[in-house]
Amino acid sequence: MDELEEFRRYRERMNERILSAGNLGIKRFFALDSRAYEKGALDVKTKELLGLVASTVLRCSDCITYHVIRCAQEGVSDEEFFEALNVALVVGGSITIPHIRRAVDTLDQCRKNNMKTNPSSSSL
């Protein structure tokens, strides 16, 4: 089982555990989170790029992995991907570089897997 699959399974299992705990606030937050990336005035691809850059400047590994996978699924090209990461790098500085290395590593894995499946129906 590869790293991305392991990541997907852990997130899915723990999301189910959390959502079954009966806290309504958390449940609604997860719903809001999913909806924030749905098509509206901005298309899904743009929103995923927004999520990728926000996750990168905040240096959240799992969030970056999630949005890299989603960007790959939405057809983001390599040029677009690196331009978005460049914005994150300039805004967030060299402390984002370790996360940029992993983001590129994840993208390469996605391209290799020709990843098509949604990483999860719900949240980050």
Place this chain on the structure above:
Amino acid sequence: MDELEEFRRYRERMNERILSAGNLGIKRFFALDSRAYEKGALDVKTKELLGLVASTVLRCSDCITYHVIRCAQEGVSDEEFFEALNVALVVGGSITIPHIRRAVDTLDQCRKNNMKTNPSSSSL
């Protein structure tokens, strides 16, 4: 003189002061910063939305003001603007709300001023 004009002048004056200080590294960083938002595989509007969301989740007031002005200049609609802020709000949480209030306030001033001029030729 209104707040946005005061903001523009202070930034312009201090940027000149900094760029004239002779530190080559800082000078080059300012150039990189400007170029990160120029048209490439992604268009300028998308890049400004990326800058807006990155600045909002990092809660940098002056950066937000700058990118709100630039978004207004690039023709971002109200719906697009609020959808981008919603991504920032979900990713960054309620601590972004004070900055979202000021971002909307700045947008309203831009719309009123029918702002057309570039806030500055150089950096944040």
Place this chain on the structure above:
Amino acid sequence: MDELEEFRRYRERMNERILSAGNLGIKRFFALDSRAYEKGALDVKTKELLGLVASTVLRCSDCITYHVIRCAQEGVSDEEFFEALNVALVVGGSITIPHIRRAVDTLDQCRKNNMKTNPSSSSL
């Protein structure tokens, strides 16, 4: 008009502006935010202390002001208040000190005003 009253009015006015903009995600987030501090297994006072400490370590001025007012309303004593701030100071370090100064300043104003009114029916 004092500073706290000015703060309250600006927040109220901008919250109305934002909620009337028609973005459902933002609207629901504001509702979730209010509900997170309502009585449940934990009482309101404990939750406001959690909000105060979270806001202080994240150094969000307006959020701190809001939760200081709410703590004062919920009957948090000076000793309890300083112990909560001490946890924030130890966790978040000396960069929280400027916000701790303002938090104490705000508490002193609340005590002087014998503040009773809710700073706002809705969010931070």
Place this chain on the structure above:
Amino acid sequence: MDELEEFRRYRERMNERILSAGNLGIKRFFALDSRAYEKGALDVKTKELLGLVASTVLRCSDCITYHVIRCAQEGVSDEEFFEALNVALVVGGSITIPHIRRAVDTLDQCRKNNMKTNPSSSSL
């Protein structure tokens, strides 16, 4: 040896290494850190919840693990635990979700181990 035990040992070994290095400032900081969570006007359970929420919004994995263990030891119920995490989630946004998943995972391990021993006599 399970993950929590490995975590405890590494922390204990490195804390000893650091405290034996002869830097008085660091030594005193570790003492301040321990004392911040001792009973005062606020009880230990409330202070551990403050530590948990502060660690979660700042997304410090080891700090979260430590405070989850301490909360379990202080008799925090599942409802209280999820309400505190909900405050952290709303304040800190979706970037806290990966840490909330691990916090819940750690809590489940604590419940299973019926954990009673203090994770360490000293600091985070």
Place this chain on the structure above:
Amino acid sequence: MDELEEFRRYRERMNERILSAGNLGIKRFFALDSRAYEKGALDVKTKELLGLVASTVLRCSDCITYHVIRCAQEGVSDEEFFEALNVALVVGGSITIPHIRRAVDTLDQCRKNNMKTNPSSSSL
């Protein structure tokens, strides 16, 4: 009364207020904070540069103002000052630029005032 003098007075007044509140943990933290910048294996000037860079990447306005004043007092040259800020800029990214503008503005005021007095005997 100029801005730096106003800053000094507010900090001094609030520090006294906080230290007189009787919370031993906070009192000890303020003492640790002062001592961290005293001469040891590293000289005071180097430690103030460390404080300046740490404050800049964390974007704490009052902390930056304090350390800029202290750097000026310790004889940091303009070249040294801009090189330290350049490290902060590269590490922390363009979101530090608004704080770098104010840091340079503060340095210019210090040079003009030929500032000699310690901004405060105690903490940030």
Place this chain on the structure above:
Amino acid sequence: MDELEEFRRYRERMNERILSAGNLGIKRFFALDSRAYEKGALDVKTKELLGLVASTVLRCSDCITYHVIRCAQEGVSDEEFFEALNVALVVGGSITIPHIRRAVDTLDQCRKNNMKTNPSSSSL
């Protein structure tokens, strides 16, 4: 192969991958990053200490590892190293402690390996 060697190889491999992707902005940022730590008005050792403290307060594991190795190479003594970490601890608070543990662990490995080689010719 030890941990530090694995770290070095992954960074080197991914840096090459990123630099070969053809994004000029990212390439130039990496160059700026390297140059920020070169000798100027401040010597290399002081700049590496600035990088170490900045990375520690921002809690970037890989950045800390990099600067610990570089500090060891530049002849930083144990006393100097702990004093710099103490500044980071006071400024950044107890959430830096897990990173301080790992920084000290890395330093101990460097001393044991009598590390002399540069961890990488390029960036973090």
